[in-house]
Amino acid sequence: MEKEKKPKSAQAISIRIALPALLTIVLFVTATFIIILPTLKNSLLDKKREMLRELNTIVWDTVAFYEKLAREGTLSHEQAQKAVLGIIETLRYGPTNKDYFWVNDMNGLIVVHPYRPELQGEIVPDVRFPIGKNLLEEFVKVVQTQGAGYVEYMFQWQDDPEKIVPKLSYVRGFKPWGWVIGTGMYIDDVNVEIGLIAKQLNAVATAILLLVSFLALYIIRHSILADRVRRIIWEERERLLVALEESGERFRALVETTSDWIWETNVEGEYTYCSPKVNDLLGFLPEELIGKHLVDLVSIQEVERTSRIFKKLMESRKSFSGFETVCQARDGRVIVIEKNGVPVFNDSGELTGYRGVARDISERKNALEALRKSRDDLRVSLEETVKSLALAAEKRDPYTAGHQARVDYIACSIAREIGLSEERIEGLHFAALLHDIGKISLPSEYLAKPARLSTQERAIIKCHSEVGYEILKNIPFPWPVAEIVYQHHEHLDGSGYPRGLTDRDILLEAKILTVADVVEAMSSHRPYRPSLGLETAIEEIRSGRGVLYHAESVDACLRLIAEKKIDLTASAW
Incomplete structure (x- = not known):
C-alpha cells in the first residue's frame, strides 16, 4: 500500500x-x-x-x-x-x-x-x-x-x-x-523596429522556456528526494517541539523559583516583565510593576543619580553589571538592589530594551561598610602605633627629634611629584616614620656624642638599618616596610650599606627615602656639627644624581625646592 x-x-x-x-x-x-x-x-x-x-x-x-x-x-x-x-x-x-x-x-x-x-x-x-x-x-x-x-x-x-x-x-x-x-x-x-523587438522577445521567451523547463525537471527530481527528508524533518520537529515544551516548563520553573529577580525593560526603562521574586524583594506583585519606570522604585534621593546612570547605559548599548540602585519596598524598607543586564536588539539591529537579573545586596553592602570602617580603624591604630614607635626612637636621640617626621614629609612629596600611587605612598609614609627605628638599640652616648664618631662607632651606627629590619620584618604590613627600612642607606652604585645593593636590587620607595634622608640630614643640626645648609644638601644630591641617588627622585626634589612646594631652610624646622 x-x-x-x-x-x-x-x-x-x-x-x-x-x-x-x-x-x-x-x-x-x-x-x-x-x-x-x-x-x-x-x-x-x-x-x-x-x-x-x-x-x-x-x-x-x-x-x-x-x-x-x-x-x-x-x-x-x-x-x-x-x-x-x-x-x-x-x-x-x-x-x-x-x-x-x-x-x-x-x-x-x-x-x-x-x-x-x-x-x-x-x-x-x-x-x-x-x-x-x-x-x-x-x-x-x-x-x-x-x-x-x-x-x-x-x-x-x-x-x-x-x-x-x-x-x-x-x-x-x-x-x-x-x-x-x-x-x-x-x-x-516603426514596423521594422517592432519586428526586431519581437524577434528579441521570441529569443528571450525561448530561453526562459528552456530554463524553466530544466528547472522544473530539476525541482521535480529533488522534490521527490526531499519528500523523504521532509518526513524525517517532521518527525524530528515533533520531537523538538516536545523537548522545547519541556525546556520551557523547566525554564519557567527556574525563573519562578530562582532567588534572583528576573526583569525586562523597554528602551524607555519601563518594565515589560518581572519574575515573581520581585514580590519577595520589594513586596510588589509582578503585574504591578509592568509599565513602571525603574526610577519609580528608587528612593527620592537616588532618582537623579539613577536616571543619569541609566541614560549612559542606554547610550552605550552594552552589557552592564554591578548597577546598584537604592530601592524602597512597599513596606518602606530601604533595599540595595544590584542589577546585571544585557541589551536586546530586534532583527534590524535596533535596541529594544534590556534584560537581566537583580538581587538584594543590602546585607553585603552593610558587611562591606562594616569592613571598611574596621579597616579605617585599623589604619588609624596602625598610624598611632607607628608614630609611637618613631617617638620611642627619637627619645633615644633627642638631638635629631623630628628627623623622621621631616623625612616622611619630604619623601611623600617626592613620591607624589613622580606619580607614585597613593597606595605605595602610604607604605612609604610608614617606612619613613620608622626608617631609624633601629637606633633604639644603639648606645645613647653614640647618638649624642658632640664629636665625630670613630671608625668602630660608625660601624655600630650603621647596624641600625639591619636592626630596624629585624624589628619590623614580622609585622604584617601590607607594604614592604621592613625591606624599605633595610635599604634606605643603599646607593645605586653599590657603595651603600648594609648589603651593598645596586640599582636594580633597591626598591623604588627606598631610593626615594634615601634622597629625602640625605637632604634632611644635611639641612639639620647634628650633635657633632651645625647644619651644613640647604645649598650643600642640594649640591650633594645633584652631584650624586644617577650614581648614588635615584635620578628621578633627585629631579623631583630639586623641582619641589625650586618651586617652593617644600621648605627645607633650617629656620623652617
Missing part, C-alpha cells in the same frame, strides 16, 4: 511544480505578444509623432529667423527665402540620413522638395486616390483649420519613386510667407 502511495505522491508533486511553470510561460507569451508589443508599438508611434513635431518646430524657428532678417532689412525678401530654402533642402535626419523636410504654399503647390525637385510649383497627388487628389491641399486644410497637425497618406519610399508606402507627416503653417512646412516618417520604419 505504501509503495502505491509513493508514486502517486511523486506524480502529484511533479504536477504541482510543472503546472505553475507552464502557466508562467503561457502568461509570459500572452503578455508579450498581446499586451506588451501592441503597447510598445503605440508608445513608439507616439514618440515618433512627438519627434516629428519637435523637428518641424526647429525648421519653423529657422524660417522665422530669416523672416525677421527680411523684416529688419538685413536681407531682402527674396534673399531670405532663398537662403532658408537652401538650408531646408539640405537638411537630413534618421537612421540612414534620408528623412527630409519640404515646403509648399497655401495654394497647394510645392515650394521645395529635396528628392523631387521637378515638383517645384506643381501639385502632388495622393496615390490612394486614382483621380489624383492634390495631397498638398490636405496639408493646407490642416494648417487652415488647426495651424499644425498630422496627416497620414501614401508616398514614395525616400528617393525611390517606384516604391509607394504609408507615411505620416507633421505640417505647420508659416503665415508671414504663406508656407506650409512639413516632415514625415514611414510607418514601415
Whole structure:
C-alpha cells in the first residue's frame, strides 16, 4: 500500500511544480505578444509623432529667423527665402540620413522638395486616390483649420519613386510667407523596429522556456528526494517541539523559583516583565510593576543619580553589571538592589530594551561598610602605633627629634611629584616614620656624642638599618616596610650599606627615602656639627644624581625646592 502511495505522491508533486511553470510561460507569451508589443508599438508611434513635431518646430524657428532678417532689412525678401530654402533642402535626419523636410504654399503647390525637385510649383497627388487628389491641399486644410497637425497618406519610399508606402507627416503653417512646412516618417520604419523587438522577445521567451523547463525537471527530481527528508524533518520537529515544551516548563520553573529577580525593560526603562521574586524583594506583585519606570522604585534621593546612570547605559548599548540602585519596598524598607543586564536588539539591529537579573545586596553592602570602617580603624591604630614607635626612637636621640617626621614629609612629596600611587605612598609614609627605628638599640652616648664618631662607632651606627629590619620584618604590613627600612642607606652604585645593593636590587620607595634622608640630614643640626645648609644638601644630591641617588627622585626634589612646594631652610624646622 505504501509503495502505491509513493508514486502517486511523486506524480502529484511533479504536477504541482510543472503546472505553475507552464502557466508562467503561457502568461509570459500572452503578455508579450498581446499586451506588451501592441503597447510598445503605440508608445513608439507616439514618440515618433512627438519627434516629428519637435523637428518641424526647429525648421519653423529657422524660417522665422530669416523672416525677421527680411523684416529688419538685413536681407531682402527674396534673399531670405532663398537662403532658408537652401538650408531646408539640405537638411537630413534618421537612421540612414534620408528623412527630409519640404515646403509648399497655401495654394497647394510645392515650394521645395529635396528628392523631387521637378515638383517645384506643381501639385502632388495622393496615390490612394486614382483621380489624383492634390495631397498638398490636405496639408493646407490642416494648417487652415488647426495651424499644425498630422496627416497620414501614401508616398514614395525616400528617393525611390517606384516604391509607394504609408507615411505620416507633421505640417505647420508659416503665415508671414504663406508656407506650409512639413516632415514625415514611414510607418514601415516603426514596423521594422517592432519586428526586431519581437524577434528579441521570441529569443528571450525561448530561453526562459528552456530554463524553466530544466528547472522544473530539476525541482521535480529533488522534490521527490526531499519528500523523504521532509518526513524525517517532521518527525524530528515533533520531537523538538516536545523537548522545547519541556525546556520551557523547566525554564519557567527556574525563573519562578530562582532567588534572583528576573526583569525586562523597554528602551524607555519601563518594565515589560518581572519574575515573581520581585514580590519577595520589594513586596510588589509582578503585574504591578509592568509599565513602571525603574526610577519609580528608587528612593527620592537616588532618582537623579539613577536616571543619569541609566541614560549612559542606554547610550552605550552594552552589557552592564554591578548597577546598584537604592530601592524602597512597599513596606518602606530601604533595599540595595544590584542589577546585571544585557541589551536586546530586534532583527534590524535596533535596541529594544534590556534584560537581566537583580538581587538584594543590602546585607553585603552593610558587611562591606562594616569592613571598611574596621579597616579605617585599623589604619588609624596602625598610624598611632607607628608614630609611637618613631617617638620611642627619637627619645633615644633627642638631638635629631623630628628627623623622621621631616623625612616622611619630604619623601611623600617626592613620591607624589613622580606619580607614585597613593597606595605605595602610604607604605612609604610608614617606612619613613620608622626608617631609624633601629637606633633604639644603639648606645645613647653614640647618638649624642658632640664629636665625630670613630671608625668602630660608625660601624655600630650603621647596624641600625639591619636592626630596624629585624624589628619590623614580622609585622604584617601590607607594604614592604621592613625591606624599605633595610635599604634606605643603599646607593645605586653599590657603595651603600648594609648589603651593598645596586640599582636594580633597591626598591623604588627606598631610593626615594634615601634622597629625602640625605637632604634632611644635611639641612639639620647634628650633635657633632651645625647644619651644613640647604645649598650643600642640594649640591650633594645633584652631584650624586644617577650614581648614588635615584635620578628621578633627585629631579623631583630639586623641582619641589625650586618651586617652593617644600621648605627645607633650617629656620623652617
